[in-house]
Amino acid sequence: MPKNEGVKIPYGIIVHMSTIIAVDIGGTQMRAAAYTQDKIKPLKQKKIPTLASEPGGLERLISVIEDVYPKDGSVAAIGLGSPGPLDPHTGYLLAPPNNPEWHNFPLAPRVAEHFGVQTFLDNDANLAGLAEYRFGAGKGHHHLLYITVSTGIGAGVIADDRLLQGYHGLAAELGHVIIDPNGPPCSCGFSGHLEAFSSGPAIVRYVLSQLDAGVTSVLKRDDSLNARVVAEAAQKGDALAIQAYQRAGEYLGIGVASFLHAFDPSIVVFGGGVSQVGSLLFDSFHASLKQRVFHPRYLEGLVITRAELGDDAGLLGARALAEMKADL
Amino acid sequence: MPKNEGVKIPYGIIVHMSTIIAVDIGGTQMRAAAYTQDKIKPLKQKKIPTLASEPGGLERLISVIEDVYPKDGSVAAIGLGSPGPLDPHTGYLLAPPNNPEWHNFPLAPRVAEHFGVQTFLDNDANLAGLAEYRFGAGKGHHHLLYITVSTGIGAGVIADDRLLQGYHGLAAELGHVIIDPNGPPCSCGFSGHLEAFSSGPAIVRYVLSQLDAGVTSVLKRDDSLNARVVAEAAQKGDALAIQAYQRAGEYLGIGVASFLHAFDPSIVVFGGGVSQVGSLLFDSFHASLKQRVFHPRYLEGLVITRAELGDDAGLLGARALAEMKADL
Numbered sequence: 036m037p038k039n040e041g042v043k044i045p046y047g048i049i050v051h052m053s054t055i056i057a058v059d060i061g062g063t064q065m066r067a068a069a070y071t072q073d074k075i076k077p078l079k080q081k082k083i084p085t086l087a088s089e090p091g092g093l094e095r096l097i098s099v100i101e102d103v104y105p106k107d108g109s110v111a112a113i114g115l116g117s118p119g120p121l122d123p124h125t126g127y128l129l130a131p132p133n134n135p136e137w138h139n140f141p142l143a144p145r146v147a148e149h150f151g152v153q154t155f156l157d158n159d160a161n162l163a164g165l166a167e168y169r170f171g172a173g174k175g176h177h178h179l180l181y182i183t184v185s186t187g188i189g190a191g192v193i194a195d196d197r198l199l200q201g202y203h204g205l206a207a208e209l210g211h212v213i214i215d216p217n218g219p220p221c222s223c224g225f226s227g228h229l230e231a232f233s234s235g236p237a238i239v240r241y242v243l244s245q246l247d248a249g250v251t252s253v254l255k256r257d258d259s260l261n262a263r264v265v266a267e268a269a270q271k272g273d274a275l276a277i278q279a280y281q282r283a284g285e286y287l288g289i290g291v292a293s294f295l296h297a298f299d300p301s302i303v304v305f306g307g308g309v310s311q312v313g314s315l316l317f318d319s320f321h322a323s324l325k326q327r328v329f330h331p332r333y334l335e336g337l338v339i340t341r342a343e344l345g346d347d348a349g350l351l352g353a354r355a356l357a358e359m360k361a362d363l
Numbered sequence: 364m365p366k367n368e369g370v371k372i373p374y375g376i377i378v379h380m381s382t383i384i385a386v387d388i389g390g391t392q393m394r395a396a397a398y399t400q401d402k403i404k405p406l407k408q409k410k411i412p413t414l415a416s417e418p419g420g421l422e423r424l425i426s427v428i429e430d431v432y433p434k435d436g437s438v439a440a441i442g443l444g445s446p447g448p449l450d451p452h453t454g455y456l457l458a459p460p461n462n463p464e465w466h467n468f469p470l471a472p473r474v475a476e477h478f479g480v481q482t483f484l485d486n487d488a489n490l491a492g493l494a495e496y497r498f499g500a501g502k503g504h505h506h507l508l509y510i511t512v513s514t515g516i517g518a519g520v521i522a523d524d525r526l527l528q529g530y531h532g533l534a535a536e537l538g539h540v541i542i543d544p545n546g547p548p549c550s551c552g553f554s555g556h557l558e559a560f561s562s563g564p565a566i567v568r569y570v571l572s573q574l575d576a577g578v579t580s581v582l583k584r585d586d587s588l589n590a591r592v593v594a595e596a597a598q599k600g601d602a603l604a605i606q607a608y609q610r611a612g613e614y615l616g617i618g619v620a621s622f623l624h625a626f627d628p629s630i631v632v633f634g635g636g637v638s639q640v641g642s643l644l645f646d647s648f649h650a651s652l653k654q655r656v657f658h659p660r661y662l663e664g665l666v667i668t669r670a671e672l673g674d675d676a677g678l679l680g681a682r683a684l685a686e687m688k689a690d691l
Contacts, residue, residue, distance in 0.1 A: 120658060129660070178530040194529070199522055201627025202506040203660050206522070211657045212621040215543055216614075225657045286544075293540040297625055299529025329539045329553045330448060332457070332531050 053111035054078065055357045056100055056152075059159070059349030060117040061085060062133075067099040068350050069110075072363060075170055075351070079103040087134040093142075097149055104150070112153050113146055114357030116349045119158035123204040126156045155360040157200070161207060162352025163306055163342070164191020165198050169355040171343035172304045180300040181342070182209065184287070184316075185307035187222060188230040191352075192298055198359070199298075210234070214290055232286035235262030235309045241279045250275050266312045280312065281319040288323025295324075295333040306342035381439035382406070383685045384428055384480075387487070387677030388445040389413060390461075395427040397438075398682050400691060403498055405678070407431040415462040421470075425477055432478070440481050441474055442685030444677045447486035451532040454484045483688040485528070489535060490680025491634055491670070492519020493526050497683040499671035500632045508628040509670070510537065512615070512644075513635035515550060516558040519680075520626055526687070527626075538562070542618055560614035563590030563637045569607045578603050594640045608640065609647040616651025623652075623661040634670035 057077075059066045065085045068077035081102040083095060104110065120129040126143025147154035157165075164173075164181030173179040179193040188210030192199040199206045210230035211223060218227030219240065231237050242254055242265055252275035253268050254260060268276035291303060310316065321339075328334055344351055357363070385405075387394045393413045396405035409430040411423060432438065448457040454471020456462075475482035485493075492501075492509030501507040507521040516538030520527040527534045538558035539551060546555030547568065559565050570582055570593055580603035581596050582588060597604035619631060638644065649667075656662055672679055685691070 120660070194522055194527055194534070195525060197523060197525070199626070201522070202629035202665075203627055203663065205658065205661060206625065206627035208624040208627075208657070211624045213542070213617055213655060215545075216617050216655075217543075221657075223657050225655065228657070289541055289544050293621075294625075296536040296539045297534065297622075298527070299531055299534035299536075301530035327541060327544075327553065329536070329549075329551050329556070330533065332448070333533060335531065337530075 053363060054105050054109040055354050055363070056104060056110055056113040057350045057353035057357065058096065058100060058113070058115045059162075059353055060096065060115065061159070061349065062087065062118065065096060065099050066350055067103045068354070069103040069105055070354050072358065077103075077350070078105070080350070087131070090136055092134065092136055093145055096142075096146065100146070100150070110150070110152050111363055112155065112357035112361035113150065114162075114353035114355070114360075115143060115146065115154065115156045116159050116162040116353040116356070117142070117156065119160075119208075120205065121156060121158055123155070123157040123161075123200055126154065128156075153361055155356050157198070157204070157352075157356050158189070159349055159352075160189025161191040161198060161200070162356055163189075163344070163348040164193060164207075164304070164352070165355045165359075166344050166348045166350075166352035167304045167306070167342055168193045170351050171348070172340050173302050176300075176302045176338070178298065178300040179302050179304065180291075180294055180298055181304045181306065182291070182294075182310075183307035183342075184233060184235075184305065184309040186235055188234050188307075190294075192300075194298060198356075209290070209294060212290060212293065214286055229286065229290040233283040233290070233309075238262045238265055238279045238283050238309070241282060242275060245275055245279075252276065262309055266315060269312075269315050277315070280315045283309075284316040284319035285323040287316070288320045288325075289327055291320070291324050292327035292329075295328055295337075299333060301336060302338040302340065304340055304342050306348065310341065381691060382433050382437040383682050383691070384432060384438055384441040385678045385681035385685065386424065386428060386441070386443045387490075387681055388424065388443065389487070389677065390415065390446065393424060393427050394678055395431045396678050396682070397431040397433055400686065403679070405431075406433070408678070415459070418464055420462065420464055421473055424470075424474065428474070428478070438478070438480050439691055440483065440685035440689035441478065442490075442681035442683070442688075443471060443474065443482065443484045444487050444490040444681040444684070445470070445484065447488075448533065449484060449486055451483070451485040451489075451528055454482065456484075481689055483684050485526070485532070485680075485684050486517070487677055487680075488517025489519040489526060489528070490684055491517075491672070491676040492521060492535075492632070492680070493683045493687075494672050494676045494678075494680035495632045495634075495670055496521045498679050499676070500668050501630050504628075504630045504666075506626065506628040507630050507632065508619075508622055508626055509632045509634065510619070510622075510638075511635035511670075512561060512563075512633065512637040514563055516562050516635075518622075520628075522626060526684075537618070537622060540618060540621065542614055557614065557618040561611040561618070561637075566590045566593055566607045566611050566637070569610060570603060573603055573607075580604065590637055594643060597640075597643050605643070608643045611637075612644040612647035613651040615644070616648045616653075617655055619648070619652050620655035620657075623656055623665075627661060629664060630666040630668065632668055632670050634676065638669065
């Protein structure tokens with residue numbers, strides 16, 4: 036594609052040629068991709084280790100972007116996704132875990148400055164929700180609730196076709212909604228949050244507490260105990276393992292009932308490793324949700340489904356953010 | 364003002380001349396007003412008894428609208444506010460309390476048909492929130508949370524300058540967010556909702572439970588016991604009455620902490636009779652909120668204040684809804 040060297044080209048054609056760069060900065064990998072607006076498949080993509088706790092993070096980020104960056108001047112915007120907390124309005128990372136170098140760090144401004152291209156940032160859960168809305172399970176819906184159940188619980192909300200970001204950019208932190216004021220401690224240091232009941236570590240914590248109380252199980256207190264091991268034990272019929280997932284599903288149902296009352300979506304999309312276990316978690320989830328929703332109308336036409344985009348959700352969300360914010 | 368009889372008038376002038384009719388259908392009174400867009404004071408207003416349980420509700424509504432209706436053809440839109448549940452997308456009332464005639468009733472379509480003017484409907488709490496955002500305590504904010512604490516607890520949310528309505532129009536039912544899964548019964552028949560902890564009747568119910576348990580107090584179990592009587596006893600130093608409000612405030616703080624995590628507003632506006640008691644409720648509310656918000660950034664620049672519009676919130680909200688939906 037020839038570089039536009041000042042020749043007047045009709046506006047529509049320029050739009051067609053524009054490229055969006057998307058980056059998903061994960062805990063272990065940084066992935067970058069270049070997209071044209073008309074295709075869901077990237078023109079080019081690249082991944083490198085994040086090495087969050089090592090210096091040089093910005094240089095690694097810039098280098099992985101350069102690896103996919105087209106040299107034809109067609110890049111219209113860059114979208115970045117990262118774990119929070121962060122400020123999507125300013126593009127600053129606030130306090131990403133395991134990365135002291137990036138505390139209160141102007142990530143999007145630095146990238147924008149380096150490439151001379153407008154750059155946008157939001158957190159991974161918001162972007163996965165945005166990706167499912169634009170390209171995945173939520174296509175065609177206007178009101179979407181995305182929940183990822185994994186090591187933590189994150190969420191993204193689309194209300195009336197718009198990503199809910201909030202004043203400080205900290206909206207939709209639904210893993211930290213209080214489910215029971217007297218509930219167990221959460222990874223964030225507070226207690227009683229949904230994440231403290233239904234995340235992978237919460238399931239493990241419950242198993243440990245029951246083992247300590249003398250409940251018999253094939254599960255043992257050791258370093259390899261994680262949510263996947265509990266799920267395997269449950270699939271082999273271990274009563275404690277089954278109960279641990281049922282309990283997580285029950286609290287997830289309580290949380291989602293409240294989220295329906297708050298956001299009234301037409302679709303709830305579940306992502307994250309823990310949500311892959313299927314009926315082990317979702318039988319009790321559905322029963323609990325149905326029991327807790329205070330008006331039957333919330334459930335009319337409501338779709339509850341799994342995320343479709345898998346590992347690409349972060350990249351596609353960063354792309355959708357850039358397209359949305361740059362108004363492409 | 365002369366009627367526009369086909370003479371071509373520049374667009375801007377027609378907009379200036381248009382009138383909005385607003386109606387607030389309350390439990391005891393129906394109020395109607397005619398507004399021009401440039402003034403907060405109505406051109407004309409009228410109120411009549413609602414008589415919700417008596418037949419002829421639609422006729423009374425039409426008649427009170429006719430009383431304020433300008434005869435110059437200038438009416439551009441009609442906005443109606445009513446207690447829910449209702450569907451703002453279709454304009455149907457679903458099941459208003461004490462009014463069997465209006466169950467599943469096409470209120471907005473009937474009014475639109477009668478007057479030949481586009482007509483919009485939403486619930487009283489959403490509209491009070493919208494009114495405070497447009498004309499009251501929330502002017503200039505883009506992310507607002509309005510909470511009315513009264514016989515029930517209702518809410519209205521503005522996210523990024525838009526009223527959050529949801530797929531079925533049932534968003535922001537924050538009085539029915541689950542605060543404690545094992546909590547007391549709510550007026551809606553479910554349990555553990557914010558309304559079951561912090562509404563006027565919840566405060567009374569707590570007092571009664573403590574009296575039954577033998578706690579001494581100047582308060583007595585009789586028919587005149589209500590949240591106002593409890594507040595008066597508290598102001599005279601009655602320990603049980605003080606504790607009942609403190610407890611309501613504490614749970615309100617837990618609820619609002621979760622709402623900050625969900626919506627991340629820049630202002631929280633409190634309306635409703637119970638919220639008029641001031642520090643009796645709000646000292647414990649503020650302490651609880653501060654203790655429960657999981658990241659200090661939510662509180663940076665956050666305004667927590669009282670509603671400014673009082674009894675006019677319903678009318679001004681119905682007006683704002685009509686202006687917003689008719690894109691005036």
